[in-house]
Amino acid sequence: MSNVINVKDMCLWYGEHQAIKNVNIEIPEKSITAFIGPSGCGKSTFLKTLNRMNDLIPGVKITGDIRYEGTDIFAKDIDVNNLRKEIGMVFQKPNPFPMSIYDNIAYGPRTHGITKKTELDEIVENSLKRAAIWDEVKDRLKKNALGLSGGQQQRLCIARALAVDPKVLLMDEPTSALDPISTSRIEELVLDLKETYTIVMVTHNMQQAVRVSDYTAFFLLGELVEFGRTEDIFSQPQDKRTEDYITGRFG
């Protein structure tokens, strides 16, 4: 299996504070990679570096090499907007735009130049279907998305991310604001999606990592402590710190 994202010796500073220290990781294609670790360990920061969302924060400095399908994502001639189209993102808190369900999904495609109504209709329908929310919303596509429940909103956000046809989907604790039933629906959905997409997911919930992920990376204090197949990480961790964390001794 090939790797979609290769990271070499990546460090990140917020001003003087070094938030990520020398991370090396290779993210395998069409699989789910979970990032686990205690709060403030840098896992979300690292995730946001992969689609360059950290660029927006003043005072951030990044060194090292990150390649997406072989191209350096920090190269001068890279089109950040195109990179973000390829590497989609789902946020911790469901954040649909305050507009109709249809317009939420159509937002991305329209941004990238699709204006034909029939084409948009098709994208909207397909995206909502792939995010397993079509049946719930098909009769109210023109209604405001903020009227949906939290779980529905999050699936809508996933559908919105899928609408621009990304290859990678970054998910930053996508279920941490949701109830258990909505959480399990999202988890099922994520398992379906890995047939088509490479998924990288930050999670606070170790059971979730075990349930859905193929690979797990354990972060601690800005360092990538251990990375490997999920079953290996949780059954026979190589590092003492990983073991302490997954057995609940801290975190």
Place this chain on the structure above:
Amino acid sequence: MKKNQLMEKVIHGIFLVLGLITVGCVLLITIYLVISGIPAIREIGLVDFLFGKQWASTATEPKYGILPFILTSIYGTAGAIVIGVPVGFMTAVYLSKMASPKVKSVIQSAVSLLAGIPSVVYGLVGMLVLVPGIRKIFNVPDGASLLAAIIVLAIMILPSIIKMSITALDAVPKEYEDASLALGATPIETYFRVSVPAAKSGIAAAVVLGVGRAIGEAMAVMMVAGNVPNMPDSLFQSVRFLTTAVSSEMAYSSGLQRQALFSIALVLFMFIMLTGATLNFFLKRERE
């Protein structure tokens, strides 16, 4: 215990009375304006008063038509909005979303300063700079005109439009913008397709506030508009606004003329009430 409760009630009562003072003032002004504004309208006739094209209050056969003032106020306000809103709105977008903190603080203090300048100073500068400027640039006999008033008003409404729009734009949750950027939209696209629509009722309220300010302004427009009761047929016509119609004749008026001035004030009051109601409507929608 009982004494405490009594105290609470007394204080509650005092605050209520203080609050009612404002309401009382509004009521008093309204009632006074209606009572003193009606007689002249009765005598002149509502249609002749509102739609009469000629105002000649001191002629031997006086004419009390205020259409020139109404149209001037409407055109003047509309013109100020047409110029002031795009400038103010773009400034707000820039300050709220793009400017570095340093630039933002410099421009914002300039905006606050602009808001604090007395209108007579606007009038003075308009008279000394704008009026001769218009005369020279457009080669017209007199620069004191509707155009000069529009430009002064446009500048005067900038601070309210900028401040209200910034408040509305700053209140847009960052999550919306992040979502848009993460979909590959550029920052500019994000501001105009996500932030601005999300702030639209606040921005609409800013526009209405600007309308209210422009329509109620008297001193500055009196100084630059020429203050002649002409129909506003062209931008270079010397004109008189509703506000200045009242203030320029009040000192020496008497009889029906004086009553007619009160009626003008009543019409102006209606306009202001209308903008106020519109503003409330938008602000209420914003909260929902």
